[in-house]
Amino acid sequence: MRNSSIRPAASAILLASALNLAAAAPPTSATLDRGRYLMNGVVACANCHMARGPRGEYLPDKGLSGGLLFQDKMFTAYAPNVTQDRETGVGKWTDAQLARAIREGVRPDGSLIGPPMPVEFYRHMSDEDVNAIVAVLRTERAVSNAVPKSTYNFPLPPSWGPPVTSVKAPSRADKVKYGEYLATIGHCMECHTQRDPKGMLVTASLGSGGRVFPGPWGESISRNLTPHESGLKSWTDAQISNAVRGGVDRYGTPYKPPMAYQHYKNIDDSDMAALTAYLRSLPPRPFGE
Structure with a gap:
């Protein structure tokens, strides 16, 4: 007659082994x-x-x-x-x-x-x-x-x-919400929002730009991403897409780093449309305010 008292321990070992194998499974x-x-x-x-x-x-x-x-x-x-x-x-x-x-x-x-x-x-x-x-x-x-x-x-x-x-992540079916998610993990507002003396984001200026970024490229200033007259109000969707993915403003002037257009060019059309929808949903704010 088998000793049933060892079954829980044996089961635990088997379960642990299975979990370890699952954890080690390649992506x-x-x-x-x-x-x-x-x-x-x-x-x-x-x-x-x-x-x-x-x-x-x-x-x-x-x-x-x-x-x-x-x-x-x-x-x-x-x-x-x-x-x-x-x-x-x-x-x-x-x-x-x-x-x-x-x-x-x-x-x-x-x-x-x-x-x-x-x-x-x-x-x-x-x-x-x-x-x-x-x-x-x-x-x-x-x-x-x-x-x-x-x-x-x-x-x-x-x-x-x-x-x-x-x-x-939010559903892709909600274009604005999914665009907000992409803008968040893409940390768009990291550069396009003012910071206070303690280094914290000033949420009241979310997306209004105006931050200066010195580097080997000289100086660049983040632009206003909100639908304000000083921002994207009069821009077409195609112009916004070309700015993000092509690295040029609506007049064809190239942007400087740290704008990551070398990478943003790989954003697909669906995600670009969601990002644009989110930017258009932002409260209009004057440049740098």
Whole structure:
């Protein structure tokens, strides 16, 4: 007669083994495709994290090994190395730690990631999308590049908010809501909204532009994305699309970095239409106010 007392323990071992196998399962091709679309499109990870040359040009052979300098009166920050290098990159981080760093701005050692990492926006990224990005980051070739530590002229908050539990993207059927989701994870308002002396977004100026961005390209000023006379009120949908995906204003004048048009050109027509619908739904605000 078998001893039934061992069955719960045996079942627990089998369940644990099954869970481990599931956790170790490679991502599907659909997951990787989604991650690449986001990273090379609306989220534009390489716009900050890809290594650059002295004139701001991309250095693709060095991948997402970071080092880009962001400097203004509030901080001197460097984009970190997010390749799979175990010493200078994120090769030792678990998938959960990578997802937490993206959506909560917390490193595995518990320290907070500061601006310009747009954690306030990434907090709203869906579980599916953050997992897709993490899956693609795992495919990044390890590149050794020790990046300087960022410094801030204001105290970082204790956290960027409570722990993110589970997030689901809105339905694509609601074009404005889905466009808002894309604009959020694409952190459009990171550059197109004023910040207060503590580095926090001034929500009353959401989308009104006017921020100055110095860099190897000289100086660029973010434009007004709201449907105001000083913004997009008189722009056609095609002109908005050409500005975002083509990197030129409605008169054909090229935009300067950090506008990530090299990546936004990969945004598909459906998502571009949703983004445009959302921008048109914003309250009209004067430029820079």
